[in-house]
Amino acid sequence: MINLTRLLKLRLTSTSCCIRPIRITSLDARSLFTWFLGGEKHASIILWRNTQISTRIFAGVTVIWFLFECIGYHLLTFVCHFLILSLTTVFLWFNLASYINVSPPKLPEVTPPDELFVNCLLLLRSIINRAFTSFQDVASGKDLKKFLKVIAVLWVLSVIGSWFSFLTLLYLLFVMLMTAPMLYEKNEDAVDIYAEKFVV
Secondary structure (H helix, E strand, O other): OOOHHHHHHOOEEOOOOEEOOOOOOHHHHHHHHHHHOOOHHHHHHHOOOOHHHHHHHHHHHHHHHHHHHHOOOOHHHHHHHHHHHHHHHHHHHHHHOOOOOOOOOOOOOOOOOHHHHHHHHHHHHHHHHHHHHHHHHHHOOOOHHHHHHHHHHHHHHHHHHHHOOHHHHHHHHHHHHHHHHHHHHHOHHHHHHHHHHHHO
């Protein structure tokens, strides 16, 4: 888990934020980290505590990446083949159901709550507004050091992006997101020591 006690003792001050040191116990830090990962169920998948589900997700994403990147399969072709297979299966099931004494399939009706869409749109709006605010803060030139750092990071990302396709970069990001929390949890003390040296 992230050693929040050490990190929050560092006092960060800028025009946009001010974090004051607060006391957090180890239990609070673990529950905060679990909340940050999306709850206990998501945390168990991301931290590979539920290895069966984590392995399935990792294998599924790897197969999709292999289909699109290595074999050269295209998204539209994939979607059409998937729909052809699904339609054929349901067609055969409907027509053969009476012969083999099986009830025909009843396709589920999807009725997500309206609140879900409203909350997603509100979240998207706040993310876009924060991005525009950050962009404006950096582009205004008030903090030249921050401006130059952002330009340097974007340039490095553009160079890295030229080495890989977009899908491969997404796959590498997925691999890092699936393995980094697990590796951090296993090597927490060593990572905290290096992170503290880097931050300070």
